Amino acid sequence: MSPVIAPRTVYPVRFRFRATELAHWICNENELYGAYAPSIRQALAAGGDYSQAFGILVPAIAAANVGDELDLVDDANRAVNIVGQKYYGPTVLITNALTYSAADMFAVGFRDYVFDGQILGLDGNIGAGGANYWRHETLRRCLPDLVLDAAYADALKAGELSPDLRAEIERAGVILAPDAAVRSDKDYEGEFWQIGDPGGEVRARMTLEPNSRLAIYHGRGRSGIRDLPKGVSFGWPIRQAVRVGTAAGDLIEDFGLKVAAHIG
DSSP, X not given: OOGGGOSSOOOOOEEEEBOOHHHHHHHHHOGGGGGGHHHHHHHHHHTOSBOOOEXXXXXXXXXXXXXXXXXXXXXXHHHHTSSOOOOOSOOEEEEOTXXXXXXXXXXXXXXXXXXXXXXXXXXXXXXXXXXXXXXXXXXXXXXXXEEEOGGGHHHHHTTOOOHHHHHHHHHTTOOOOTTOOXXXXXXXXXXXXXXXXXXXXXXXXXXXXXXXXXXXXXXXXXXXXXXXXXXXXXXXXXXXXXXXXXXXXXXXXXXXXXXXXXXX
């Protein structure tokens, strides 16, 4: 929900992970999701189903302030509302049965925070389905087989494989050809480097953390997840969206918003 049209403080929709060993591994290994790790660990120990729910900005704020004592939720709320309301005119939101995911979250926030706004529905209900969808490439990016200092990427950026990087990769159990080449490529997650022949198993890319490092993916690590052939992808909802405000706690995908006026 945009605070620009809201006459009150907006509280971001929150997301939570299913409490599984894989989710704990993702959050424990990636600074961007590290804020979830303690609650997943607690849920696993106590038999709980989900992690604590955080606003979308909380993990990034936590990662950027490692070591600081922060009230993460309050800090994220301030970041979202820093601009404040700028538009004071009439507002109308038009929805239909295909209003889904992020659009569903916006519609929920519109109802909760824009008191004089009208929702006009082409259908009697929106589609719901609020969740954080990850493609395979995103999950793969979060589970590298080897993570090294960013300095190892300097040679890759120049199209070269340094002896030090070769040694680290081969120490992890992957033997590269003496003439292994480096080529740059892109996928849904951005730029990466293919090391070896085009059908080879070794990729390298920079992590998304505030303190970026070089991640190596060779398909023989503990994740057991391999890269897909180029042009092939799939995905699934990873984090579940939970409403805040007047519908606090309701699962967005379970409760589609009933529109105020149906014009279909």
